[in-house]
Amino acid sequence: MTDIEKTLENKGVRPTAMRILIYKYLAEKEVAIALTDMENAFSKADRTTLYRTLKTFEEKRIVHQIDDGTNISKYALCEPGCNCEMEQDLHLHFHCDNCDETVCLTEHKIPHINLPDGYVAENANLVIKGICDKCSGQ
Amino acid sequence: MTDIEKTLENKGVRPTAMRILIYKYLAEKEVAIALTDMENAFSKADRTTLYRTLKTFEEKRIVHQIDDGTNISKYALCEPGCNCEMEQDLHLHFHCDNCDETVCLTEHKIPHINLPDGYVAENANLVIKGICDKCSGQ
DNA sequence: TGTTTCATGCAACGGAAGTGCAATTATTGC
DNA sequence: GCAATAATTGCACTTCCGTTGCATGAAACA
Secondary structure, eight states, rough: OHHHHHHHHHTOOOOOHHHHHHHHHHHHHHHHEEEHHHHHHOOOHHHHHHHHHHHHHHHHHHHEEESSSSSSSEEEETTTTTOTSSSSEEEEEETTTOOOOOEEEEEEOOHHHHHHHTOOOEEEEEEEEEEOHHHHHO | OHHHHHHHHHHTTTOHHHHHHHHHHHOOOOOOOEEHHHHHHHHSSSSHHHHHHHHHHHHHTTTEEEOSSSSSSEEEOOOTTTOOOOGGGGGEEEEEOOOOOEEEEEEEEEEOOOOOTTTTEEEEEEEEEEEHHHHHOO
């Protein structure tokens, strides 16, 4: 039983062949992945399977969904021990307008914001747009 | 010539009847408006006209686009004198998970973030999700 | 082994964004 | 005012993404 299988079981999802492949794919990518990206990477697999796998992973806190302002949902693996919903684990994301890739900046947490009376915060999403290190470096 | 017509002309768009109506609609709403909302409000007008008007307004800095994580683009009037792209005018948005409305919190600016080397920030989007004052008050 | 539960694949739907083109309206120059 | 030009609006259509229903297949369980 591999590490990935253990991880999946610990999170409460059955480690099927497909899911292990998808997990591996997400693990080796350093950028957030859209459903379309997965379709291209797994041309044999069905769209729905990929979709539902991502949803399952999200539900079980294996990945977190990222909304980078492109109106396309993307996903990235959670850090070990991350509890996505907790304020201390909410990190910001960077979207490069040049290469169109989105990355997690996990070490940059979203600062706490004091809201007006009556507003109750439950989640937060901060996306910085600009040019990423790879694109600006050249 | 009304104030709205002057505003539109100053921003470089011809103040047609349709555009004045749309501007008024946006002005009297306190929440961010999606294209679908406009369709319902202006059942006589064509979707494309509304769509393109919003795009024109956005281009001319009359409205700013808001991405609240619902994967539906919404729009709200810019504050007078606002230059949406400038860091000092980037305010945060609040999306209520109960009533599904999104509001600008213009007095709450997005805090400056120090990015890793090589990353160049050009824009930022911060959305807090939770329960708004109207929904939590009851 | 038979039953149940879960995962996968196929087909289709619906919503939203976007585009091409024709028709209409406004603006400009004469 | 009138023709020529440019901008705006409306209609039809396409594309893309997210999502769901249903049938099949594989795994777990009794």
